[in-house]
Amino acid sequence: MGRLSDLFNRKQRNVLNVYCTAGFPDLGSTIPVMQAIQESGADIIELGMPYSDPLADGPVIQASSSVALQNGMTLEVLFDQLRVMRANIHVPVILMGYMNPVMQFGFERFCRKASEVGVDGVILPDLPEFEFENEYGPIIKKHGLDAIFLVTPETSEDRVRKLDALSSGFLYAVSSSSITGSDKNMDEVGSYLKRLHGYGLKNPILVGFGIRDKTTFDQACTNAHGAIIGTAFIQAISGPANDLSAIPAFIKNIIGT
Amino acid sequence: MINTYQHPDERGYYGVFGGAFIPEMLHRNVEELQERYLQIMGEASFQKELQELLSDYVGRPTPLYLAVRLSRKYGTNIYLKREDLCHTGAHKINNTIGQILLAERLGKKRIIAETGAGQHGVATATVCALKGVECVVFMGEKDIQRQAPNVARMKMLGAKVVPATSGSKTLKDATNEAIRDWINHPGDTHYIIGSVVGPHPYPDMVARFQSVISAEIRKQLKEKTGSELPTHVLACVGGGSNAAGAFFHFLDEPTVEIIAIEAAGHGVDSGMSAATTQLGLPGILHGSKSLLMQTPDGQVVEPHSISAGLDYPGIGPMHAHLYASGRGTFLSATDEEALDAAFELARLEGIIPALETAHALAILKKRKFKEQDRLVFSLSGRGDKDMSTYMTAGAERMDKNDHHSY
Numbered sequence: 001m002g003r004l005s006d007l008f009n010r011k012q013r014n015v016l017n018v019y020c021t022a023g024f025p026d027l028g029s030t031i032p033v034m035q036a037i038q039e040s041g042a043d044i045i046e047l048g049m050p051y052s053d054p055l056a057d058g059p060v061i062q063a064s065s066s067v068a069l070q071n072g073m074t075l076e077v078l079f080d081q082l083r084v085m086r087a088n089i090h091v092p093v094i095l096m097g098y099m100n101p102v103m104q105f106g107f108e109r110f111c112r113k114a115s116e117v118g119v120d121g122v123i124l125p126d127l128p129e130f131e132f133e134n135e136y137g138p139i140i141k142k143h144g145l146d147a148i149f150l151v152t153p154e155t156s157e158d159r160v161r162k163l164d165a166l167s168s169g170f171l172y173a174v175s176s177s178s179i180t181g182s183d184k185n186m187d188e189v190g191s192y193l194k195r196l197h198g199y200g201l202k203n204p205i206l207v208g209f210g211i212r213d214k215t216t217f218d219q220a221c222t223n224a225h226g227a228i229i230g231t232a233f234i235q236a237i238s239g240p241a242n243d244l245s246a247i248p249a250f251i252k253n254i255i256g257t
Numbered sequence: 258m259i260n261t262y263q264h265p266d267e268r269g270y271y272g273v274f275g276g277a278f279i280p281e282m283l284h285r286n287v288e289e290l291q292e293r294y295l296q297i298m299g300e301a302s303f304q305k306e307l308q309e310l311l312s313d314y315v316g317r318p319t320p321l322y323l324a325v326r327l328s329r330k331y332g333t334n335i336y337l338k339r340e341d342l343c344h345t346g347a348h349k350i351n352n353t354i355g356q357i358l359l360a361e362r363l364g365k366k367r368i369i370a371e372t373g374a375g376q377h378g379v380a381t382a383t384v385c386a387l388k389g390v391e392c393v394v395f396m397g398e399k400d401i402q403r404q405a406p407n408v409a410r411m412k413m414l415g416a417k418v419v420p421a422t423s424g425s426k427t428l429k430d431a432t433n434e435a436i437r438d439w440i441n442h443p444g445d446t447h448y449i450i451g452s453v454v455g456p457h458p459y460p461d462m463v464a465r466f467q468s469v470i471s472a473e474i475r476k477q478l479k480e481k482t483g484s485e486l487p488t489h490v491l492a493c494v495g496g497g498s499n500a501a502g503a504f505f506h507f508l509d510e511p512t513v514e515i516i517a518i519e520a521a522g523h524g525v526d527s528g529m530s531a532a533t534t535q536l537g538l539p540g541i542l543h544g545s546k547s548l549l550m551q552t553p554d555g556q557v558v559e560p561h562s563i564s565a566g567l568d569y570p571g572i573g574p575m576h577a578h579l580y581a582s583g584r585g586t587f588l589s590a591t592d593e594e595a596l597d598a599a600f601e602l603a604r605l606e607g608i609i610p611a612l613e614t615a616h617a618l619a620i621l622k623k624r625k626f627k628e629q630d631r632l633v634f635s636l637s638g639r640g641d642k643d644m645s646t647y648m649t650a651g652a653e654r655m656d657k658n659d660h661h662s663y
Binding site for chain 1: 268276277278279280281282284285423424429430433436437440443538539540541542543544549551553554555556557
């Protein structure tokens with residue numbers, strides 16, 4: 001299939017996915033931030049579509065979404081910005097966001113546009129699997145996009161297997177039952193990830209929530225294919241000057257190059 | 258399945274509205290409720306304790322009162338279901354009593370809730386004190402400033418009041434914060450939602466706990482008039498819990514007209530309104546698909562109403578279905594019309610209603626009813642909490658001490 005499977009065929013360890021909010025810190029930051037993430041050595045870019053009421057996110061990501069909305073970010077603007085994305089961005093790009101703005105945009109239209117501009121997959125955390133199977137999943141697949149589901153330490157084995165079967169690209173393992181930007185006990189996370197690994201799932205596993213630096217990234221990667229950094233990255237580019245020059249040092253420090 | 262407006266299907270859908278649009282982090286908590294709420298509510302020991310508390314603690318049944326002077330003025334028969342006489346001053350406690358008993362049986366040690374004006378927060382803090390359970394109430398930072406007396410009540414009852422500082426710092430943000438807290442405390446915490454909103458099974462569960470309102474109306478109306486059925490049942494709708502309770506046992510009675518009154522704020526088209534069915538589009542907020550006030554880009558719009566309890570950008574999925582199917586009539590009343598109606602009830606009947614309730618009563622000036630009609634209004638709450646608004650926004654009316662101009 002696409003860029004995500006190519007990536008995981010090539011690289012099974014220490015895959016770094018960096019989350020950034022579209023239109024943050026400035027409306028025009030989307031592409032420059034993505035480019036800086038790619039050039040600093042990250043493997044995947046998860047692009048957050050800002051929403052007024054992001055239930056699964058903590059205060060840092062919500063604040064970045066509020067700024068992006070004030071900056072004038074909308075899905076229309078975003079797809080316009082992403083039209084030229086593939087001229088320079090070669091890593092897999094995933095759109096992450098909540099159902100309501102996507103529904104208003106038109107679900108099929110959203111998938112078509114995403115596919116047209118070269119997006120590889122979507123994470124829609126408040127789309128339940130029943131509605132996915134019966135209504136939305138076939139539309140996502142029809143446009144060649146990967147759909148990535150979340151699992152948590154509370155998710156039963158049967159359900160993990162089901163969500164793995166519905167997912168493609170990778171499976172998003174939330175490190176503990178919490179919102180983004182919380183501190184985690186990485187030992188507990190380790191045994192949970194070992195359990196997931198033992199299931200022999202079809203998808204690679206990326207760990208998210210609570211990964212903030214080289215130490216937590218390395219810990220997460222001992223029992224998974226890689227990890228996702230969001231809150232800590234948003235904090236790193238939230239300086240008063242909206243200065244994107246912090247990006248290379250932040251990412252290189254994590255991957256140790 | 259029998260066609261009914263009372264309950265959703267097994268996935269929580271009323272028509273196309275409802276469901277459980279929640280992140281995976283909430284799945285286990287919500288699934289546990291979905292699997293167990295009907296079984297627990299059906300247990301004889303649960304029903305026994307619930308009925309005893311509703312009677313001895315809440316003060317049920319609440320009276321059904323024929324408002325004589327109001328009826329005479331409008332040339333029809335107007336009954337008021339006196340939920341304002343419930344302990345804590347509103348219908349909210351019907352639900353919190355039920356949910357605390359449910360939480361106890363689920364083995365939960367900690368209760369969280371959201372609140373706008375503070376009525377649901379007070380009702381939750383009350384039942385937590387009654388059961389000796391830890392209670393945390395999330396309340397928008399702006400609402401904490403506007404509703405100081407209710408914040409003090411919650412604290413006196415032993416609850417911790419946590420300001421919601423995200424987004425618009427009002428009810429929808431308090432709800433977001435409560436949901437986030439639930440995500441962070443998956444094992445020991447039960448979330449007592451205050452209205453018929455949220456992911457399945459909340460809309461159905463809250464509607465069932467509130468349905469005691471219409472069960473009593475049927476019985477009381479039969480005693481008073483010989484017929485169980487009114488011609489019209491009327492209630493204000495924010496999220497819609499008092500309306501769900503007042504409508505519930507009449508929803509499948511086609512001769513009874515169901516009338517819901519939303520808050521028009523400064524006027525439906527003023528840009529300062531909370532009339533969700535008039536202004537909303539299908540959307541997803543707080544875990545269910547319903548009608549939602551939002552921008553063309555799908556961002557949730559901050560509503561406006563003089564009444565904090567109606568100041569919500571969504572509406573319960575049951576009501577969205579009543580609206581879309583045409584079973585319910587949806588009308589609205591402005592801030593000013595509600596103030597007029599509140600003073601009218603005070604001067605004609607000696608009852609100071611909550612501002613929310615006053616929106617429902619305002620409809621008497623806007624729609625003509627027949628002499629033989631029997632209207633039942635849900636008098637959802639008393640107006641003590643609104644005295645500062647009545648004194649400021651209603652200052653001119655205050656100074657006209659005259660029973661006869663009404």
